[in-house]
Each structure stands twice: as structure tokens, then as C-alpha cells.
Amino acid sequence: MESNNSRRNFLKKSAAIAMGTIAATSIVNNVFGASEYIEKEKATPDGGKFTLPMLPYNYDALEPHIDKLTMEIHHSKHHQGYVTNLNKALETVDGNVLGSPQSFENIFDKVAKLPTAVRNNAGGHYNHSLFWILMKPNAGGQPKGKLAAAINASFGSFDGFKTQFTDASMKRFGSGWSWLVVSKGKLVITSTANQDNPLMNLDSIEVKGTPIIALDVWEHAYYLKNQNRRAEYIASWWNVLNWDAVESLFAAVK
Ligand SMILES: [Fe+2]
Structure with a gap:
């Protein structure tokens, strides 16, 4: 595991995306720009609800490689389901067990003590939020x-x-x-x-x-x-x- 600081910073960045607080257009232009990360500092849902992040591209943007219908159902049905069910599952959690804030960092750290529904749906929400921004049209190739x-x-x-x-x-x-x-x-x-x-x-x-x-x-x-x-x-x-x-x-x- 990386240092606590780098892990915490990374999770905050990821959380901002998952919370939908980073504008989709900003993600297209600058996936992890500095200004978005400052906003991310405010993104932890302390007492708030997790929300479905917008995709940083249209549902048909990854055609012909990944089709429009798959993207639409995957994002608007499957991912939305994880978000909805995460919020529901968190309502059942004793505040003393999770503590504050209800961030991914805190949830993943204490996941062994939390209900399976929190584990499954927090994972589903985080994983998909990351997955979307790791794709874009006209991409592929090799890293630099x-x-x-x-x-x-x-x-x-x-x-x-x-x-x-x-x-x-x-x-x-x-x-x-x-x-x-x-x-x-x-x-x-x-x-x-x-x-x-x-x-x-x-x-x-x-x-x-x-x-x-x-x-x-x-x-x-x-x-x-x-x-x-x-x-x-x-x-x-x-x-x-x-x-x-x-x-x-x-x-x-x-
Ligand atoms: Fe999925």
C-alpha cells in the first residue's frame, strides 16, 4: 500500500468523480486537472448522498468498439443501481461502526465490519466511476x-x-x-x-x-x-x- 497521504489524495480525486462534482466537459479536457482536485476536497459526502456521475462522453462515443446500448444500460441502469443501493445500505449502518465521513476511503478501510450490501454497492459505484473515465473515443495505443x-x-x-x-x-x-x-x-x-x-x-x-x-x-x-x-x-x-x-x-x- 502506498503512503497514507498519497492513498488519501487518490481517493479524494476518485470520490469527486464518483460524486459527480467534476463536470463531464472538464474530464474530457483534463481528466485529472488540478482545479478539479481542489473541488474534490469538498466532495466527500459527509451526511450526503452518493450520486451517479455523468459520463465524460456520449453513450455512442465508444462505437464501434463498445456499443451505445451497452453503455446506456451499463451506466444508467447498472451503475445507477449501485448508487441507489449504496445509499439505501448506508442508512442501515450504525454510525459508530462507519464513523464519519461516508467516503470511499473510510468505507473501504472498514468494509470488513460493514454489511455485504455496502461492500458490493460501494465497490460497484467506485469501480464503475473509475472505469468510465479510463475510456474515451479515439484512444487505445500505448502509454508514454x-x-x-x-x-x-x-x-x-x-x-x-x-x-x-x-x-x-x-x-x-x-x-x-x-x-x-x-x-x-x-x-x-x-x-x-x-x-x-x-x-x-x-x-x-x-x-x-x-x-x-x-x-x-x-x-x-x-x-x-x-x-x-x-x-x-x-x-x-x-x-x-x-x-x-x-x-x-x-x-x-x-
Ligand atoms: Fe459493470
């Missing part, structure tokens, strides 16, 4: 600069990384996520089941760290277009992966 160097050092080459990440995504049995995380200063590929993520303070999380790439491998992410062909969906997703955002997250972890 320090991230490219770190990937080459960790995985031998970009192609080596791509193969290993794809393999981890294919091997996740059932529903879950695959991740590239910064863990103890190193880049590591890992995966989690259901809506868990590497930020959760749970023994079952194999690699704890700060996510910089998130890939949703639930069938709801691809079934309408690709049916059961997860490999086809993953191959399409590489074409919309927003390396600018990944690089920003990587820089923010340090």
Missing part, C-alpha cells in the same frame, strides 16, 4: 513517458503487459474486475471477484494497491454485443483505453 518505462520494466514489454492483463481478465471466473495497480511501489496485475477492488481492507483481496487501470469483466459489460465472448470484448476495450487518464493516475500515486 514514465508509465511506459514502468510497464516495460515490470512486464518486459508493452505486448507482454497486454498479454498478461488479457490473461488475468480471461481467467477471472464469473463476475469481477481486472486491475493494474501500484502496490508497494510496483506495478502489479491482479483481479477481484464481484465488485471488490484492491483498495478494500479485506484478507480476500490478493493484491492491495492503488488502481490505475480497471476493466469490468461482468457479462453485463459486453453481453448485448459480444454475448459470451469475453475475449472479443477485451480486444475491443484496448481500443478505447484512455492512456492519458492512466498516466495521470500513475503520476498521482507517487
Whole structure:
């Protein structure tokens, strides 16, 4: 796990996006610009409600790689469901157990003591919020600069990384996520089941760290277009992966 400060800063940034306090147009222009992060400081929902963040692009913007109907249902139905159910689940939590604020940082830290519905829906809300901004139209390609160097050092080459990440995504049995995380200063590929993520303070999380790439491998992410062909969906997703955002997250972890 990174230092408490860097982890806290990262979570605050992520929370601002999840809370919908960062304007979608700003995200398009500058995924993690400094001004948005200042706003993020105010974003922690202390007593407030979590809300569905707007996508930083239209539902059809990722065509032909990820189709409009999948994006619309995934965002407006599935992600909205996590947000709604997270707010409901939090109403049942004893304030003494969670304390304040009701932030992702606090929820993930205390998740082992919280109801399963909080774990599943807080994970669902956070994971999807990250997933959306890590895609954009006309993207894909390869990372640059320090991230490219770190990937080459960790995985031998970009192609080596791509193969290993794809393999981890294919091997996740059932529903879950695959991740590239910064863990103890190193880049590591890992995966989690259901809506868990590497930020959760749970023994079952194999690699704890700060996510910089998130890939949703639930069938709801691809079934309408690709049916059961997860490999086809993953191959399409590489074409919309927003390396600018990944690089920003990587820089923010340090
Ligand atoms: Fe999903």
C-alpha cells in the first residue's frame, strides 16, 4: 500500500468523480486537472448522498468498439443501481461502526465490519466511476513517458503487459474486475471477484494497491454485443483505453 497521504489524495480525486462534482466537459479536457482536485476536497459526502456521475462522453462515443446500448444500460441502469443501493445500505449502518465521513476511503478501510450490501454497492459505484473515465473515443495505443518505462520494466514489454492483463481478465471466473495497480511501489496485475477492488481492507483481496487501470469483466459489460465472448470484448476495450487518464493516475500515486 502506498503512503497514507498519497492513498488519501487518490481517493479524494476518485470520490469527486464518483460524486459527480467534476463536470463531464472538464474530464474530457483534463481528466485529472488540478482545479478539479481542489473541488474534490469538498466532495466527500459527509451526511450526503452518493450520486451517479455523468459520463465524460456520449453513450455512442465508444462505437464501434463498445456499443451505445451497452453503455446506456451499463451506466444508467447498472451503475445507477449501485448508487441507489449504496445509499439505501448506508442508512442501515450504525454510525459508530462507519464513523464519519461516508467516503470511499473510510468505507473501504472498514468494509470488513460493514454489511455485504455496502461492500458490493460501494465497490460497484467506485469501480464503475473509475472505469468510465479510463475510456474515451479515439484512444487505445500505448502509454508514454514514465508509465511506459514502468510497464516495460515490470512486464518486459508493452505486448507482454497486454498479454498478461488479457490473461488475468480471461481467467477471472464469473463476475469481477481486472486491475493494474501500484502496490508497494510496483506495478502489479491482479483481479477481484464481484465488485471488490484492491483498495478494500479485506484478507480476500490478493493484491492491495492503488488502481490505475480497471476493466469490468461482468457479462453485463459486453453481453448485448459480444454475448459470451469475453475475449472479443477485451480486444475491443484496448481500443478505447484512455492512456492519458492512466498516466495521470500513475503520476498521482507517487
Ligand atoms: Fe459493470
